[in-house]
Amino acid sequence: MTGLWELFLTAAFVDNMPLTLFLGLCTFLALSRRPEAALGLGVAMTGVLGVTVPLNHLVYSYLLAPGAWAWAGLPEIDLSYLSLIAFIGVIAASVQLLEMLLDRFVPSIHAAFGVFLPLLTVQCAILAGSLFMVERSYTLAQSAVFGLGSGLGFAVAVAMLGAIRTRLAYADLPPGLRGLGIAFVLTGLMSLGFAAFSQMAAAQ
Amino acid sequence: MTEVVLGIAIIVALVVGMSVGLLALRRRLVPDTGLDVTVNDGLHLVARRGDGLLSVLHGAGVAIPAACGGSGTCGLCRVTVTGEGAGEPQATERGVLSPRERRAHVRLACQTRLRGDCAVEVPDDILSAGGGVLGTVSSTRMLAPLIREIVVELPPEQPTEFRAGDFMQITAPPYALDFATLDFDPAFSEAWEIAGWRRMRLASVAEVTRAYSLASRPEDSGHAVFNIRLAVPPAGREHELPPGLVSSWLFSLRAGDRIALSGPFGEFHAQPTGREMVFVGGGVGMAPLRAMIHQELAQGTSRRIRYFFGARSAADLFYSDEFTALAGRHDSFDWTPALSDPAPGDRWGGATGFVHEILFAEMRAHPAPEECEYYLCGPPAMISAVLATLDRLGVEPEAIFYDDFGA
Numbered sequence: 001m002t003g004l005w006e007l008f009l010t011a012a013f014v015d016n017m018p019l020t021l022f023l024g025l026c027t028f029l030a031l032s033r034r035p036e037a038a039l040g041l042g043v044a045m046t047g048v049l050g051v052t053v054p055l056n057h058l059v060y061s062y063l064l065a066p067g068a069w070a071w072a073g074l075p076e077i078d079l080s081y082l083s084l085i086a087f088i089g090v091i092a093a094s095v096q097l098l099e100m101l102l103d104r105f106v107p108s109i110h111a112a113f114g115v116f117l118p119l120l121t122v123q124c125a126i127l128a129g130s131l132f133m134v135e136r137s138y139t140l141a142q143s144a145v146f147g148l149g150s151g152l153g154f155a156v157a158v159a160m161l162g163a164i165r166t167r168l169a170y171a172d173l174p175p176g177l178r179g180l181g182i183a184f185v186l187t188g189l190m191s192l193g194f195a196a197f198s199q200m201a202a203a204q
Numbered sequence: 205m206t207e208v209v210l211g212i213a214i215i216v217a218l219v220v221g222m223s224v225g226l227l228a229l230r231r232r233l234v235p236d237t238g239l240d241v242t243v244n245d246g247l248h249l250v251a252r253r254g255d256g257l258l259s260v261l262h263g264a265g266v267a268i269p270a271a272c273g274g275s276g277t278c279g280l281c282r283v284t285v286t287g288e289g290a291g292e293p294q295a296t297e298r299g300v301l302s303p304r305e306r307r308a309h310v311r312l313a314c315q316t317r318l319r320g321d322c323a324v325e326v327p328d329d330i331l332s333a334g335g336g337v338l339g340t341v342s343s344t345r346m347l348a349p350l351i352r353e354i355v356v357e358l359p360p361e362q363p364t365e366f367r368a369g370d371f372m373q374i375t376a377p378p379y380a381l382d383f384a385t386l387d388f389d390p391a392f393s394e395a396w397e398i399a400g401w402r403r404m405r406l407a408s409v410a411e412v413t414r415a416y417s418l419a420s421r422p423e424d425s426g427h428a429v430f431n432i433r434l435a436v437p438p439a440g441r442e443h444e445l446p447p448g449l450v451s452s453w454l455f456s457l458r459a460g461d462r463i464a465l466s467g468p469f470g471e472f473h474a475q476p477t478g479r480e481m482v483f484v485g486g487g488v489g490m491a492p493l494r495a496m497i498h499q500e501l502a503q504g505t506s507r508r509i510r511y512f513f514g515a516r517s518a519a520d521l522f523y524s525d526e527f528t529a530l531a532g533r534h535d536s537f538d539w540t541p542a543l544s545d546p547a548p549g550d551r552w553g554g555a556t557g558f559v560h561e562i563l564f565a566e567m568r569a570h571p572a573p574e575e576c577e578y579y580l581c582g583p584p585a586m587i588s589a590v591l592a593t594l595d596r597l598g599v600e601p602e603a604i605f606y607d608d609f610g611a
Contacts, residue, residue, distance in 0.1 A: 059218070063214050063218075064214070069210065074206060074210075077206065077207050077210060078207075079207070079210065079211050079214065082211050082214065082215060085215060086214070086215065086218055089215075089218055089219055089222060090218070090222070093222035093223075093225070093226060096226055097226060097229060100226075100229065100230060100233045100234065101233065103233075103234075104233045104234065107291050107292070107319060108291075108292050111291070111292065111294055111295070112295075114295070
């Protein structure tokens with residue numbers, strides 16, 4: 001149990017997707033301008049990662065992994081080279097489902113996402129979640145915890161950036177830095193802060 | 205072999221399974237029922253969830269103007285929408301609509317996706333305009349290298365009341381056009397040859413509608429006069445960008461051709477006050493101003509009227525003789541054409557400079573520029589320069605009326 005909790009914290013903070021691994025920065029920067037869009041993105045990322053990583057774990061371990069077909073008398077079959085296409089298919093279906101859910105129940109968030117919602121299909125952080133799951137040979141429970149943890153870490157980071165960028169409305173910035181410029185600077189500073197978590201992990 | 209078959213089977217099964225799942229969920233989540241759209245408390249339209257309001261209204265023959273073709277930039281398709289089906293204004297609308305309009309439930313029809321029943325209010329003249337009229341081109345002529353005058357005879361059984369400053373919507377059918385086949389005015393062939401416009405080709409596969417201001421004078425009754433500027437791509441990008449779909453088609457028209465119009469519509473009109481009027485135009489911004497000036501003078505107005513018109517060189521200046529003659533007949537009317545870049549052969553003796561500079565120089569000598577009314581029509585760059593100039597002259601925004609071609 002402590003192993004899972006540790007994995008959760010590691011996924012959320014030490015290996016934070018946008019701020020430590022610099023994955024999914026496009027949506028991270030684009031949708032953090034307003035706090036409600038940022039929160040929506042956080043929830044969406046948590047949902048998509050929390051669903052796709054365990055689903056892809058099932059797809060991988062029961063259909064694609066080397067030896068997955070041993071029960072059928074085909075132990076030599078290794079379909080892991082199909083994992084990318086299968087993972088992306090699962091991610092695309094989840095994003096499509098998410099889009100329909102948002103459109104039905106929270107149209108304002110759906111409108112705020114705009115083109116970035118379908119773009120979650122090819123968001124690197126989401127695919128990275130599934131690829132890390134394979135690379136680190138997580139179990140199903142670990143995959144679910146890892147997916148939720150990464151998603152939550154993304155949500156925390158994007159909500160923080162969204163909150164700071166809202167406060168920036170009152171800041172007297174030089175014109176060249178306004179908008180994306182200061183967002184990059186902020187992301188760098190936040191990333192420095194998150195570097196402290198890796199020191200904590202190393203000290204353990 | 206087993207591996208290939210198994211691999212294909214897995215991927216196909218995954219995709220089919222997920223598609224079936226999504227289809228099933230979609231049926232649950234997006235109910236496929238008809239929505240009721242009430243227009244002006246009388247007309248009831250049936251729409252489907254997710255339909256755009258503009259296309260629903262157009263489908264029912266309610267000719268809401270949309271100069272930009274539904275991309276949310278021109279702001280002409282403003283309608284008042286109430287009811288839960290309209291949802292929140294999109295980010296594209298917030299750039300166009302003022303906070304006051306948003307509080308009054310004004311929306312851009314082209315950006316409104318229907319999610320439920322709603323009630324729409326459109327101006328009465330739009331509702332009564334119906335599906336439009338079919339006119340016949342009675343004459344065309346080139347006014348400037350890129351500007352063509354098209355006179356359309358309207359069917360006599362369908363009287364169409366114009367107010368000077370109105371615009372009409374013109375719908376171009378699908379067509380293919382080779383610019384080399386256009387009728388040609390030799391006076392402008394050199395400009396066309398240099399720019400390579402004759403080599404352009406264009407095909408349009410669907411009906412396209414754009415709005416054009418009327419330049420009709422009172423004596424043109426029964427006819428609609430348009431000044432059409434051919435929207436050509438910026439120099440050097442002829443191979444990437446097509447010329448304007450509707451303006452190119454209009455350039456290809458000859459006398460006797462049929463043309464589908466709807467309208468007239470418009471909010472840009474002369475105000476019924478006694479204040480002095482200052483008109484500032486550029487390019488085909490000429491059209492509504494010409495209509496308004498002619499109308500005012502024909503009514504025998506006592507208002508002082510000044511007209512400043514900006515062009516690049518003498519070739520781009522049109523209707524000049526007409527306005528010079530008008531200024532000769534009416535003491536109260538002054539016509540000031542300004543060339544920003546006269547060509548060496550122009551022998552130009554008039555005002556030289558951008559039209560806002562000439563306007564500033566003239567109006568600074570005026571005892572009370574803030575007491576005049578200003579009517580502007582022209583390209584967006586000209587409008588913003590003139591607005592800044594009028595601000596320097598101390599003119600309040602309430603006294604400025606303009607039409608920036610919906611840009």
